[in-house]
Amino acid sequence: MTDLLDIRGLTLGFRGLNGYTEVLHGIDLSIARGERVALVGESGSGKSVTARIILGLLQETRTARVAGRVNFDGRDISSMRARPRAALRGTDMSMIFQDPTSSLNPTFTIGRQFAEVMRRREAGLSQKACEARATAMLEEVSIPDPARVLSAYPFQLSGGMNQRVMIAMALVNNPKLLLADEPGTALDVSVQAQTLTLMQDLVARHNTAVLLISHNLGVVREFADRVYVIYRGRIVETGPTAAIFDRPGHAYTRALMAAVPRITGAGLPEVPEVSDDFLAPMVTHPEAT
Numbered sequence: 001m002t003d004l005l006d007i008r009g010l011t012l013g014f015r016g017l018n019g020y021t022e023v024l025h026g027i028d029l030s031i032a033r034g035e036r037v038a039l040v041g042e043s044g045s046g047k048s049v050t051a052r053i054i055l056g057l058l059q060e061t062r063t064a065r066v067a068g069r070v071n072f073d074g075r076d077i078s079s080m081r082a083r084p085r086a087a088l089r090g091t092d093m094s095m096i097f098q099d100p101t102s103s104l105n106p107t108f109t110i111g112r113q114f115a116e117v118m119r120r121r122e123a124g125l126s127q128k129a130c131e132a133r134a135t136a137m138l139e140e141v142s143i144p145d146p147a148r149v150l151s152a153y154p155f156q157l158s159g160g161m162n163q164r165v166m167i168a169m170a171l172v173n174n175p176k177l178l179l180a181d182e183p184g185t186a187l188d189v190s191v192q193a194q195t196l197t198l199m200q201d202l203v204a205r206h207n208t209a210v211l212l213i214s215h216n217l218g219v220v221r222e223f224a225d226r227v228y229v230i231y232r233g234r235i236v237e238t239g240p241t242a243a244i245f246d247r248p249g250h251a252y253t254r255a256l257m258a259a260v261p262r263i264t265g266a267g268l269p270e271v272p273e274v275s276d277d278f279l280a281p282m283v284t285h286p287e288a289t
């Protein structure tokens with residue numbers, strides 16, 4: 001079966017006052033159906049822009065140059081027109097952000113926001129059907145009183161609760177692919193851990209493929225089947241999670257691992273000292289059989 005997502009030669013550059021700056025230099029990345037893949041690298045390496053291109057939020061403009069091919073669910077979405085491309089967002093692919101407040105609308109109740117998301121998939125869905133499905137989904141993310149939450153505004157809920165709501169909303173249309181950009185890191189460490197456990201349960205139950213974007217190697221090891229390590233807009237190493245962690249082959253991966261603070265040390269920078277070795281050719285580990 002073909003991969004759910006298949007990216008070939010993805011290049012991104014920005015034209016600015018100081019000329020053209022390329023930030024992605026030909027990325028290849030694929031995700032099978034139901035597979036959990038992590039894209040890991042330090043700040044500024046190109047993780048978020050890759051996710052934005054997959055979602056169709058970053059496209060060719062006067063200042064941005066995007067080249068390469070993005071295939072999703074058997075279709076070349078890089079050449080798709082804006083409207084059908086936008087229709088994929090929130091339906092077949094959805095996103096969980098670092099901070100729930102950036103994706104929930106403060107002026108609408110949670111119930112109304114659920115209905116809007118569900119009607120992207122099925123325009124004529126009745127109020128009653130929306131409520132029933134939203135309630136079931138909130139129960140799945142262990143929200144004890146779904147009726148109260150549906151009638152609440154985001155500011156009336158705790159950060160952790162909003163995070164659960166955001167996950168429920170991202171999965172309510174049963175997307176084939178979930179993009180998760182450092183989920184929960186804007187909140188405290190315990191919420192972050194809960195978020196990952198919750199996400200792990202849900203995607204396993206619904207067979208949702210995930211691209212997890214993170215600079216936290218502990219999280220990646222816990223969550224992903226396969227890993228891509230990105231450094232300055234290039235994939236430097238890829239392979240099954242166990243192989244990457246047991247036998248890191250690229251100097252940058254090794255440095256990234258060495259930079260992880262021992263024991264807990266959360267919050268410390270995980271940025272390795274720069275070395276010329278980081279420009280060494282990509283290392284590919286064979287797939288586990």
Ligand SMILES: Nc1ncnc2c1ncn2[C@@H]1O[C@H](COP(=O)(O)OP(=O)(O)OP(=O)(O)O)[C@@H](O)[C@H]1O
Nearest residue numbers: 014016023041042043044045046047048049050215
């Ligand atoms: N609109 C833009 N114009 C110019 N440069 C941009 C733009 N958006 C992103 N970049 C550059 O692209 C590079 C990759 O950025 P990106 O946000 O993808 O990094 P990241 O790996 O997600 O980092 P972080 O972990 O901090 O989110 C950075 O050097 C950034 O400055």
